[in-house]
Amino acid sequence: MNSSSLSSLCCRRSALRQSVAHYRRFASASTASPKSAPPSPKNRWVGIAIITIAAGSTGAYLRSQSPASDTLNPETFTKYSLVSREPVSSTSSLFTLRPRYHSDRNYDVYEDAWRIGVWSVMFKQPQLQIGRDYTPLPVTAATPLTVDEENEGYLRFFIRKDPFGEVSRYLHSLSIGADIEMRGPQIECAIPKETQEVLFIAGGTGIAPALQAGYSLLNRTTEENRPRIHIFWANRLKEDCIGGQSDTPVLETVRRSWFSGWFGSSKNTSSNDQAALHSLEDKSTSMIVRELDGLKSQYPGQVTVDYYLDEENRFIGKKEISDYIASTPRPLDNVPGRKLILVSGPEGFISYMVGPKVWADGKELQGPLRGIIKELDLKGWAVWKL
Template sequence: MSWIRPVLLRPRAGLLIVFAASIPVGAQIRKWTSPAESESSSLNPHTFTPYTIVSKEPVSSTSSIFTLRHNTARAEPDDLKDVWKKAVWSIQVKQPQLQIARAYTPLPPTTPAGSETEDDYGNLRLLIRKEHNGEVSTFLHRLPEGSAVEIRGPNIELEIPDDVREVVFLAGGTGIAPAMQVAHALAARPETRMHILWASRRKEDCMGAKSDSSDVIKPGRLSGWRSLFGLEEPVVIEDYRGEDTQPGRIVRELEALREQSKSSSGNGLSVDYFVDEEKSFIKPGHVSKLLQPATLQPRSLKGTRLLLVSGPEGFIEYWAGRKLWADGREVQGPLGGVLSQLDLKGWRVWKL
């Protein structure tokens, strides 16, 4: 047997499979950790599998959606469909020259939950930002369409409890991808409610977006005098010329998820947008309001309530405290940051 150089995972770049005791992992998802199962599947968590970049769609000056397809056009196993319904998961993409891997969270299918086709599950879509000094993201952005890449997974980061009733998701930057996975999974579940607070650095990332909450105001002189007189209006993210524009790709997909959730569950998804460039930031008050009983569903409805945080390391640390490494694995660590100072009675916090 030839010697194979191991692929290294940069700290906080490649996510390991770590679970909380309070949110057990189902047997169906655990099947992915079996080497015997991986041998017959095109995508498996043990070995890297060749995929082809079939398209690269720019969504901003720094980010693109990469669509990957298995080199043999082989459909993914049925178990992956169950993963879409039950879990937040990621895959690892290898940079072959440096022999390192980076974890990325696939975007959900664009077709409504429950009506996906084989193509929806056969393709993997990744929202990838070209990071400064990011070895893997720079490598991927340089590749033309038709190039081969190697991936492995899925890596399950969180199984969504069957009895979940409410989800508040704090997303920073490309941390919107796991939020969209959760929204897709909940769209087919009745009596659930989800609210996403998405913070972006640049307005180009969420062009044309409109927040659902009336107390999220577009910054600037107009919003200032309107707020003085109580004339609140949703945020409308404008383009570089200060003009309203059509929603960007990610915003359109969030709007589609919102419509799917309303039609299927009657409760649904709501999204608020915040932009650093516009001096609009998620504040503790925004989160506290969503945790109050009157904001979402009556507490008489039993079920799990999740408060999820995903995004850059600094974003997660600010809101929930730093994740830690123990015995070669990334673990949750103690709750810290802003959330540790809020009344979280009845809510489970999870850092993604």
């Protein structure tokens, strides 16, 4: 797919994590020109007037002090309560949040976003007045949410605690029942209705958008339409993906560890984290692996996952990606939107795979395709950096 067709298919809110107003834009993997997004009648938040004052540096203040709303919306912050925080590994947890005040409309807001593709919300750190984006997990067969909780607008998040990170540390320090303010949805990538094949390359918590992409894509399954998603999920430590079994035999490769610097070190694990880790050792399958397995059993033959572990010197490389590309049906080649490679994870991970995103005029853009994927014969696959 060429850059202009990609730009008309995928859209992403600029990740102005500290921006004072929400806006949407289109961009492509090979151009730095943002375009306006056409309003869609289905999505109430799409047509909202767009006024952006960008603040591009980490730590800039959120100046939006609009009154809180009962329903999640991109303009004002909505209060949620922390229902639970369960460790997934020594460095990450599953957060369950529910709207602080009742609203009949939250469910519809989420549904609109799920239909489009990959989306996020921004959490506010009230003392520092800064915000960070996080990715709601889809509700699947493996999800421990009741129908009532779902209807009430509960949301779940898989969040890594960065030992030096302002907002992730704040979130991990909150007591159960504490308020968390968020705004959104922010569409990160619309998955075109033509899409039949998604190759999702995820690093660490980048698996959350992969689950979203899978959920959104596979929900479109009919007798005639059976889209597929293959996920490469790279983790630094085994405990991050306990119980995960790769669907493709994985070649043992030893390369420079591109994860070590970017996922941080686990050596400074606190005693609380150690306790959480010990309780995890009792569980044979991590919660995220269960979610992936749930998708697989719900859509047999349409979901495959390969796990890569830094600590076992197994990394996602050119060979793994090109082998997968070569294995997909050729008739889909060169049909715009049919085949999509999505890459999500820490900045260094994205740069290594597809080159960095770039900032221009206070907006974050896709930037040119670089990294190891640029060196492959993509055979019509479009690429999107999340």
